[in-house]
Amino acid sequence: MKKLKVFSAPYLVWMIVFILVPLLMVAYFAFTTDSGKFTIKNISNVGQYANIFVRSIWLALVATVVCLLLAYPVAYLLSRMEKHKQGTMLLIVMLPMWMNFLLRTYAWMTLLGNNGVINHVLGIFGLGPYKLINTSGAVVLGMVYNYLPFMILPLYSVMEKIDKSVIEAASDLGCNSASIMWRVIVPLSLPGITSGITMVFVPAISTFIISRMLGGGSNLLIGDLIEMQFLGNAYNPQLGAAISLVLMVIILVIMTVMNQFSPDDQVLI
Amino acid sequence: MKKFGKIYFALILLFLYVPIFVLIVFSFNETKSRSVLSGFTLEWYVKLFHNKIIISSLMKTILIATLASIVSTVLGTFAAIGINSMKKVPKAFVMNVTNMPIINPEIVTGVSLMLLFVFFTARMNFEFGFVTLLIAHITFDVPYVILNIMPKFKQMDPNLFEAAQDLGCSPMQAFRKVILPEIMPGVISGFLMAFTYSLDDFVISYFTSGPTTQTLPITIYSMTRRKISPEINALSTIIFIVVFVILIVKNFVENKAAKNNSYKGEKI
Numbered sequence: 001m002k003k004l005k006v007f008s009a010p011y012l013v014w015m016i017v018f019i020l021v022p023l024l025m026v027a028y029f030a031f032t033t034d035s036g037k038f039t040i041k042n043i044s045n046v047g048q049y050a051n052i053f054v055r056s057i058w059l060a061l062v063a064t065v066v067c068l069l070l071a072y073p074v075a076y077l078l079s080r081m082e083k084h085k086q087g088t089m090l091l092i093v094m095l096p097m098w099m100n101f102l103l104r105t106y107a108w109m110t111l112l113g114n115n116g117v118i119n120h121v122l123g124i125f126g127l128g129p130y131k132l133i134n135t136s137g138a139v140v141l142g143m144v145y146n147y148l149p150f151m152i153l154p155l156y157s158v159m160e161k162i163d164k165s166v167i168e169a170a171s172d173l174g175c176n177s178a179s180i181m182w183r184v185i186v187p188l189s190l191p192g193i194t195s196g197i198t199m200v201f202v203p204a205i206s207t208f209i210i211s212r213m214l215g216g217g218s219n220l221l222i223g224d225l226i227e228m229q230f231l232g233n234a235y236n237p238q239l240g241a242a243i244s245l246v247l248m249v250i251i252l253v254i255m256t257v258m259n260q261f262s263p264d265d266q267v268l269i
Numbered sequence: 270m271k272k273f274g275k276i277y278f279a280l281i282l283l284f285l286y287v288p289i290f291v292l293i294v295f296s297f298n299e300t301k302s303r304s305v306l307s308g309f310t311l312e313w314y315v316k317l318f319h320n321k322i323i324i325s326s327l328m329k330t331i332l333i334a335t336l337a338s339i340v341s342t343v344l345g346t347f348a349a350i351g352i353n354s355m356k357k358v359p360k361a362f363v364m365n366v367t368n369m370p371i372i373n374p375e376i377v378t379g380v381s382l383m384l385l386f387v388f389f390t391a392r393m394n395f396e397f398g399f400v401t402l403l404i405a406h407i408t409f410d411v412p413y414v415i416l417n418i419m420p421k422f423k424q425m426d427p428n429l430f431e432a433a434q435d436l437g438c439s440p441m442q443a444f445r446k447v448i449l450p451e452i453m454p455g456v457i458s459g460f461l462m463a464f465t466y467s468l469d470d471f472v473i474s475y476f477t478s479g480p481t482t483q484t485l486p487i488t489i490y491s492m493t494r495r496k497i498s499p500e501i502n503a504l505s506t507i508i509f510i511v512v513f514v515i516l517i518v519k520n521f522v523e524n525k526a527a528k529n530n531s532y533k534g535e536k537i
Binding site: 003004005006007008009010011012014015017018019020021022023025026029070073074077087088091092093095096098099100101102103104105106107108109110111113115116117119120145148202203205206208209213223226227230231237240241244247248251255 | 274277278281282284285286287288289291292295302303304305344345347348349350351352353354355363366367369370372373374375376377378380381382383384385387388404407408411415430440444465469471472475476485486489490493501502504505508509512513516520523524
């Protein structure tokens with residue numbers, strides 16, 4: 001099989017030019033000035049936006065926890081269904097994810113707007129109108145709605161593999177259903193939990209669409225900040241690269257922590 | 270307890286589907302209102318099909334997704350074969366770099382490619398547009414193709430390739446007749462994954478397309494930024510129905526295939 005190595009040559013060139021070099025360019029821009037001199041000013045300037053970083057991490061964290069709490073029972077129920085039903089039900093759960101996420105987020109603009117469906121329905125009962133859109137709650141809701149399937153899928157795929165006889169054995173040995181949950185199912189589904197957390201947290205912390213469409217101008221996230229440095233009026237690719245670099249480091253730390261909790265051979269991504 | 274589970278499951282489905290159904294209902298609404306239903310109309314669908322920007326960006330999206338997924342499938346299939354025969358350390362390195370576009374936030378992949386393209390446009394006669402978009406799409410597609418194919422090699426007997434040559438195949442024949450059929454399911458699922466990711470991508474396209482080339486998601490984005498346009502509702506409805514039909518057919522075909530296989534027994 002040794003001769004086959006050359007087959008990868010075109011890809012290796014592609015990989016170096018379009019994956020490795022661009023990432024190195026991000027690092028290069030983050031540490032240089034306009035004229036190409038070394039500086040750490042860009043990185044230290046990121047500190048001015050600490051509040052945006054804190055908000056992004058906080059909202060992404062809340063969304064991740066809500067997703068986990070909502071998705072865990074869904075995945076469990078799915079995995080307990082009869083085999084022939086599972087495929088169809090999973091399809092129904094995942095179907096909305098196949099719509100473009102801009103449209104899904106737009107749907108919530110329709111629902112949450114000041115003249116939107118929810119306020120209209122509440123108005124019939126003499127309630128409201130409430131300010132639903134352009135709040136941080138709306139941003140979290142948008143994240144949960146868009147990324148919930150990313151949590152359900154990895155959870156389901158580990159739970160489905162849990163041997164039913166293990167659960168029967170636990171109950172034969174005197175476990176009640178609560179302790180079966182805590183001492184058997186949760187530990188066995190840990191790899192699904194950790195990969196679900198990364199699959200929700202990473203897009204949630206770096207989004208700029210959800211915050212822009214549902215958060216109004218007052219809920220800027222890291223993603224908005226980066227976008228503004230590259231395509232907005234605040235054009236400053238050096239600062240944008242520095243923010244991207246810090247974002248990558250945050251995500252790397254989170255993923256390293258997550259990998260501590262899951263056995264090496266079972267990392268799903 | 271069982272009843273409680275069913276109610277919970279139904280509530281989650283309600284949460285997932287209500288926003289989409291609201292869009293569908295309002296796509297037939299006579300006025301532009303987003304809260305009051307006034308009467309039935311197909312006006313927004315007619316307007317949608319006469320909207321040149323939407324139609325041309327749809328065509329562009331399909332073209333980009335087709336080209337990008339074909340190129341990345343070819344590139345990725347050869348890459349996977351090569352990577353599989355590498356030694357442990359270079360293999361781990363290449364796989365780690367390959368994973369980067371998947372693990373990294375899309376926005377970082379987007380801006381990193383934008384920086385590269387800015388570097389080129391500043392030095393060469395070269396502009397943001399179709400080519401940069403295509404390169405960007407191939408770049409984020411290839412890793413998915415490779416990751417779909419790599420596990421197939423684990424299931425394959427590593428001696429098969431040499432056995433074929435011992436029995437008189439040239440290396441090229443051995444590749445075509447032995448390796449390719451073994452990894453084909455991975456190639457196909459990689460291709461489909463690349464195609465759907467390409468169709469759906471907004472973030473990376475947003476940073477690499479430039480002002481003149483618009484894909485459908487970019488057009489949708491600029492529509493949501495402007496005033497209320499019920500054409501988006503009509504578009505959502507059509508996309509939902511298309512996705513729905515495709516997935517139902519796929520599910521049906523897979524179920525049938527599974528049944529057929531169980532009759533014939535396990536394929537060797």
